[in-house]
Each structure stands twice: as C-alpha cells, then as structure tokens.
Amino acid sequence: MITATVAGQQKTVTGGWLSMPRIGIWTGYLELDGDAIPSGNIVATLAGVDMPCHIQRCELVEGLVKMSIVGGAGGMGKQAKAKHYRNPTVRHVVGDLARDAGEVLSASSPAAVLDIPLSYWTTLAGSPVHPMTTGTVVQLLADVVGGFSWRILYDGKLWLGRETWPTCPADVRIISQDVRNATMVVGSDVSGIWPGTTIVGRQIDHVQHEFGSTPRSTVTFAERHA
16 A cells, blocks of 8 residues: 655555666655645655655646655756866765755665765866756766666665665565566565665666556666566
8 A cells, every 4th residue: 555644644545557677767656635735845655665756747637646756855857056166076076966955865875885986076167058967967977987777765864875675575466467578567565675786686676666546666677688
C-alpha cells in the first residue's frame, strides 16, 4: 500500500506509479481523494518506507487530486549557479550544487569518491532559454571524475558514488519474467526493491511501481544481454 502525507494529513493513494532509475531523479504520478490543490513538499510512504518528494504539478478533478512528483526537494531540475573553483574536491562541488538547489547530499555517498581532488572546476549556468540544470551538472561531474553513478535515493537525498550492488533486502515474490527484455514483474507488497541492488543474482537498473486494482512492480536489469 502507498499513502501520501500532505500538510500533515495522511491520505491513501488510489492509483498512480513511481519510476525509480539507477541514474537520475525518481518521479511519480499519484491520485488521491481531496478537495484542495496542495503544493510544495510531501512524503509518499510505500510499504512503510517514507519517500520525501516535491509536487511538480497538481490538479483537482471531481474530488480527485492528481499530482506529478519528483524525489527530493525538486531542485535537480533548477538552473545551476555559475561558479568557478580551484583545487576543489568532488565533495565541495557536489555539496554546493545540492545546497544551492535546496537538496541534501546523502551521507551514504562514499568518501573515496567525494574526496577525489580536482585541479579546477567551472559550473556553467547556461542561459534562460537553455539552462544548465543541477542534474545535468551532477552528471557531468560524475562523468569527469570516473563514470560514477548518481541518483536521488528513496529518502530524497542526492547520492554520488560507485555501484556496489548489495542484495535487495526485500522478500521478492516473482509474478512473471521476460528474459528477452531483461525484465521481471514482482509483487508490490514488498519494500526494499531499489535500483542499484540485486535480486536473484541480477543487478537492478530501474524499478517501476504501479498502484491501483492490481499493484505490481516491474524491474529492469542492468545486464540486459546476460
């Protein structure tokens, strides 16, 4: 079951989905009963796990609140601030990017990556027509320092590091598999199915949770041709 805490009130989600990539920002669409249009930050709770997120768009249709959400505080899509650094560390640059965007750098980001030194770094803001978003700059930084991964975790914080592929903590209930497309449908009554983990010995690249009359989660594996 998934619920949403809006303005301190917990409401049951009647339909929608959450899309969680291994690299990037998780997004979602939720439908719930209501009589007002909320805005700002809320907390979605999936199988007992709190997932802080930000409302991007919302409308009220015949007593049903329909909202599009993004993980975290909604800052990864904002224009980055132009800055130039001499001899910074990755921690310094990504920490500034997160703070300026209103996001929080996860303490689980490995120090071995965050403490990598850079001779210099320039963050470009782009233009009003073609802004350089915070997410785009984080991706550039991840590529420059060694092809690392980054994502907004389920707890709403920004993570940057090297994949270690820990075992998924959930008790997975497999419904079906598609070997050709490297996907698996599992029961959505479990928690802990996150990208960057492994189930049945395979690495999870993306998870799509769907809610409604037949809740389920579709897992896409990283090694598509294994």
